[in-house]
Amino acid sequence: MAVKEISSTRNQNSTHQHQEQEGCDPCKSFGQKCSHLVKKQRAKFYILRRCIAMLLCHHERSEH
Numbered sequence: 001m002a003v004k005e006i007s008s009t010r011n012q013n014s015t016h017q018h019q020e021q022e023g024c025d026p027c028k029s030f031g032q033k034c035s036h037l038v039k040k041q042r043a044k045f046y047i048l049r050r051c052i053a054m055l056l057c058h059h060e061r062s063e064h
Helices: 002-022 030-063
Strands: none
Touching: none
């Protein structure tokens, strides 16, 4: 029985990971999908902004 439970848990985990890779759950509403995408884009822009700021600060310090 333990083997069946472990294999079913693995199948559920792989299904969940597959859904995460696809993007959003198919049962979410349009507004939830949009807000999820906006949050992802906002996080990407935050990381990009931080990287640019670090590069500029490093460049300014190396000149002096």
